[in-house]
Amino acid sequence: MGKLIVRRLLLTIPLLFVVSLIVFGLAKLVPGDPAVTIAGENATIERIEQIRERLGENDPAIVQYGRLIKGVFTGDLGTSLYSEQKVTDAITTALPVTLSLAGLALLFVVLFGVSFGLLAGSRPGSLADRVLTVLAALGVAAPGYWVGIILIIVFGLNLGWFPTGLYVKITEDPLNWLYHLALPAFALSLAGVVEVTRQLRGSLRDTMQQDYVRTARAKGLSGRLVILKHALKNAAIPVVTVIGLQVNALLGGAIALELVFGFSGVGALAIRAVVNRDLPIIQGIVLMSVFVVTISNLLVDLAYGWLNPKVRAQ
Amino acid sequence: MRRSLVALVGASLVVAACGDDSKSSEQTTAVTKVAQEVTTLASTTTVAGSTAAPSTTAAAKPIDTNATLRFSYQVGPTSWDPARMSSSFDTPTAFFAYDRLVHLNTGAEAIPGIAEKWEFSADGKALTFTLRKGVKFHDGTPLDAEAVKANLLRNAAGASKGELAPIDTIDTPDPLTVKLNLKSPGGSLPGVLTDRPGVLASPKSFADEAATKALDLMPVGAGMYKVTEFVKDQKIVLERFADYWDKAAQGAAKVEILVLADNNARANALKSGQLDIINLDASQIDEFKKISGLKVTEGLSLNLMHVQLNRSKPFLDKKEVRQAMNMAVDRAALVKLANYGYGAPNNQYFPKGYFGYNEAISIDQYKYEPAKAKEMLKAAGVPDNWELDTVVPNLNYYLTLAQAVKDQMAAAGINLKLRPVDPVQTAPIFYVQQSGDVLISVFGGRADPAQLLNSLFTKGPIQNPGGHTTPKIVELVAKANEPGDQKTRAAAVQAASKEIADEAMNVVMLHSSGAFAATEKLAGFTAWLGGKPEFRGVGLTK
Numbered sequence: 001m002g003k004l005i006v007r008r009l010l011l012t013i014p015l016l017f018v019v020s021l022i023v024f025g026l027a028k029l030v031p032g033d034p035a036v037t038i039a040g041e042n043a044t045i046e047r048i049e050q051i052r053e054r055l056g057e058n059d060p061a062i063v064q065y066g067r068l069i070k071g072v073f074t075g076d077l078g079t080s081l082y083s084e085q086k087v088t089d090a091i092t093t094a095l096p097v098t099l100s101l102a103g104l105a106l107l108f109v110v111l112f113g114v115s116f117g118l119l120a121g122s123r124p125g126s127l128a129d130r131v132l133t134v135l136a137a138l139g140v141a142a143p144g145y146w147v148g149i150i151l152i153i154v155f156g157l158n159l160g161w162f163p164t165g166l167y168v169k170i171t172e173d174p175l176n177w178l179y180h181l182a183l184p185a186f187a188l189s190l191a192g193v194v195e196v197t198r199q200l201r202g203s204l205r206d207t208m209q210q211d212y213v214r215t216a217r218a219k220g221l222s223g224r225l226v227i228l229k230h231a232l233k234n235a236a237i238p239v240v241t242v243i244g245l246q247v248n249a250l251l252g253g254a255i256a257l258e259l260v261f262g263f264s265g266v267g268a269l270a271i272r273a274v275v276n277r278d279l280p281i282i283q284g285i286v287l288m289s290v291f292v293v294t295i296s297n298l299l300v301d302l303a304y305g306w307l308n309p310k311v312r313a314q
Numbered sequence: 315m316r317r318s319l320v321a322l323v324g325a326s327l328v329v330a331a332c333g334d335d336s337k338s339s340e341q342t343t344a345v346t347k348v349a350q351e352v353t354t355l356a357s358t359t360t361v362a363g364s365t366a367a368p369s370t371t372a373a374a375k376p377i378d379t380n381a382t383l384r385f386s387y388q389v390g391p392t393s394w395d396p397a398r399m400s401s402s403f404d405t406p407t408a409f410f411a412y413d414r415l416v417h418l419n420t421g422a423e424a425i426p427g428i429a430e431k432w433e434f435s436a437d438g439k440a441l442t443f444t445l446r447k448g449v450k451f452h453d454g455t456p457l458d459a460e461a462v463k464a465n466l467l468r469n470a471a472g473a474s475k476g477e478l479a480p481i482d483t484i485d486t487p488d489p490l491t492v493k494l495n496l497k498s499p500g501g502s503l504p505g506v507l508t509d510r511p512g513v514l515a516s517p518k519s520f521a522d523e524a525a526t527k528a529l530d531l532m533p534v535g536a537g538m539y540k541v542t543e544f545v546k547d548q549k550i551v552l553e554r555f556a557d558y559w560d561k562a563a564q565g566a567a568k569v570e571i572l573v574l575a576d577n578n579a580r581a582n583a584l585k586s587g588q589l590d591i592i593n594l595d596a597s598q599i600d601e602f603k604k605i606s607g608l609k610v611t612e613g614l615s616l617n618l619m620h621v622q623l624n625r626s627k628p629f630l631d632k633k634e635v636r637q638a639m640n641m642a643v644d645r646a647a648l649v650k651l652a653n654y655g656y657g658a659p660n661n662q663y664f665p666k667g668y669f670g671y672n673e674a675i676s677i678d679q680y681k682y683e684p685a686k687a688k689e690m691l692k693a694a695g696v697p698d699n700w701e702l703d704t705v706v707p708n709l710n711y712y713l714t715l716a717q718a719v720k721d722q723m724a725a726a727g728i729n730l731k732l733r734p735v736d737p738v739q740t741a742p743i744f745y746v747q748q749s750g751d752v753l754i755s756v757f758g759g760r761a762d763p764a765q766l767l768n769s770l771f772t773k774g775p776i777q778n779p780g781g782h783t784t785p786k787i788v789e790l791v792a793k794a795n796e797p798g799d800q801k802t803r804a805a806a807v808q809a810a811s812k813e814i815a816d817e818a819m820n821v822v823m824l825h826s827s828g829a830f831a832a833t834e835k836l837a838g839f840t841a842w843l844g845g846k847p848e849f850r851g852v853g854l855t856k
Binding site: 033036037038039044045046047048082083084085090093149152156157160163164165166259260261262264268269272275 | 392393398400473475476527528530531545546547548549572573574575576578579580582583585586588737739741742746775776
């Protein structure tokens with residue numbers, strides 16, 4: 001297990017390198033000149049040139065890229081082109097917002113997805129199964145940000161049960177944090193809940209027809225015990241894959257919901273950085289995303305091992 | 315949503331990049347109006363001239379001096395370091411924490427701030443400010459002549475290089491006197507110093523490199539409120555500054571500013587009671603006017619939409635051709651189409667109600683007469699279906715406006731080939747590379763009208779690509795830059811304006827409107843012609 005973790009983490013290094021090269025190349029190819037923006041509204045040509053020089057924009061591309069990479073290896077992702085804000089500070093301020101949102105949504109995905117999946121998969125063809133299947137179809141069709149807007153209108157503005165947005169730090173007030181996150185996290189989780197429900201329903205239905213399940217039943221075990229103790233663990237493997245993929249989807253989907261609900265998370269930071277061509281920030285966000293995705297994939301692989309001893313043996 | 319944020323940030327960039335002072339209109343609208351559009355509860359009276367005190371507030375209901383004012387704006391300051399502030403979007407949030415020598419009143423005229431009065435020498439080569447006694451920065455440092463000198467010299471070497479160019483040296487004969495020695499006419503300086511170039515930070519905050527870096531993320535000003543918490547692009551929390559010189563300006567005990575880029579997120583937060591005041595987009599004004607419990611303050615601003623011509627390109631150097639182009643747009647229709655009826659059609663650079671506005675320039679000087687325009691173009695030798703490479707920032711508002719202008723101009727035989735460009739690229743393309751024949755975009759009002767005239771109509775500034783001008787305009791703009799009392803300067807600006815309209819230098823189309831929505835409790839807030847509201851005396855009633 002330890003070996004697996006180390007190997008996987010080492011593999012991310014060349015990956016990060018390639019990704020950083022792509023990001024740098026894209027940022028340089030896309031036209032736009034931060035110096036003109038920084039110089040401000042009554043800019044003079046002289047001032048623009050002065051800023052270009054300060055930013056090192058006049059250096060050859062390879063020198064600029066070298067500076068960036070050197071920073072990454074020394075743990076210093078640099079400073080925003082536009083302010084004294086350290087890239088690491090910008091990300092660590094924005095990341096808790098996005099992680100809170102995506103984390104709570106993930107909790108909903110697992111909680112609701114597994115519950116609904118069990119409900120539908122354990123009794124295929126039942127009323128509950130049919131209702132959930134229809135709801136799942138609706139859930140797949142509704143984009144998260146749209147659901148978010150509808151939730152704001154209904155529960156925020158008309159009924160007044162929930163705030164319409166604005167993030168509250170967990171350290172300030174944990175209950176209020178949850179209260180402010182509830183609507184966006186629910187909207188964000190919807191697609192994942194549906195996905196997990198459908199996967200679990202399908203794989204549980206297959207598993208339930210396996211011989212060993214029949215044997216367990218024949219032994220006289222209760223239905224609940226058969227499902228929870230015997231069937232679920234085997235049926236869970238494809239579901240874990242789906243949940244792993246959901247982590248990435250939730251992080252991406254959080255961007256749109258952050259905007260709808262007025263949260264200043266990584267999404268808002270990323271968009272601002274891209275519009276401004278703030279290369280150090282873009283680079284930082286991409287590297288962080290690659291890292292988060294790698295870690296989540298690693299966790300999924302470790303979960304396989306736990307669920308299926310055959311994987312561990314390999 | 316995502317697109318709307320991009321649009322918003324983009325809009326701010328166009329504005330920054332174009333050297334505009336405004337919010338562009340799609341998402342923008344920190345724009346406000348002439349003083350006649352006033353909130354019902356109270357009014358902030360500010361008197362023009364260099365003797366009036368800046369804020370006296372008379373509210374119908376008493377203001378709750380313990381209240382927290384919650385305001386949301388679409389962007390926060392680009393920097394807290396005055397020498398690095400680069401956008402005029404900075405000021406509505408920054409002026410809570412920073413003060414300046416000179417203030418603007420709601421009619422966009424210079425009035426005393428930290429300086430009690432100012433005076434030009436007889437030859438116009440020096441401008442002397444007399445400071446208020448006992449003013450302090452938030453760190454306790456006295457705001458004296460030396461502090462002002464250090465700030466102005468620093469700002470002049472930084473982001474305000476262009477605006478403060480007339481300043482040669484600065485003398486400080488005594489702690490309350492600052493004498494600016496000028497190397498070029500500085501009539502616009504009092505106005506200029508009301509804005510970012512005049513922002514004063516404690517000299518200790520830029521005493522060394524480490525302090526200067528910290529200043530970028532935490533202001534040490536002398537403003538009404540002191541920042542207690544700042545999260546870049548997210549949140550600014552401020553508390554009343556106990557030693558502030560004008561207590562009447564401090565309507566609230568605490569201020570919370572949330573930076574929310576998305577129009578709907580701001581609107582929802584106000585509707586659900588999480589905020590007290592927000593800025594509105596023109597498309598939201600009608601909706602908010604109908605909501606009970608909320609009030610809208612709406613008005614005309616200095617920000618304008620124009621078709622800017624690179625007059626060094628073929629045919630555009632001919633006056634008759636430019637006049638014909640001016641007759642090929644239906645300005646009133648554009649206001650309806652692109653601005654939801656808010657704002658005002660105009661064919662001069664300054665709006666009605668502003669001291670630079672010239673009554674003698676008739677809105678009918680260039681009536682919409684496409685047939686006549688077509689004839690004039692033909693007479694000038696312009697080919698039929700004349701193609702013009704038209705740069706447009708790639709944002710919904712500008713694209714809508716540009717498409718409408720294109721349709722109107724087609725009737726006069728002008729074929730605008732629209733080239734949507736990334737908003738950030740607008741200035742590099744049209745101003746720096748001088749690519750494109752015309753630009754359809756916003757141009758923001760400057761703190762002083764002479765600044766606008768200088769940038770657009772003299773040879774040299776990058777905002778006049780091609781550098782075309784006329785000797786007469788150069789002479790009139792120079793006069794507008796000369797010091798004088800308000801009346802003399804107004805006359806000089808208006809004279810330059812008239813010549814610019816007669817020469818049809820560009821095609822001015824309309825002045826934008828801007829609006830704010832607030833709870834009924836908000837008191838002391840009025841519309842600001844400058845387009846940048848200040849919150850002097852603004853608070854919440856009990």
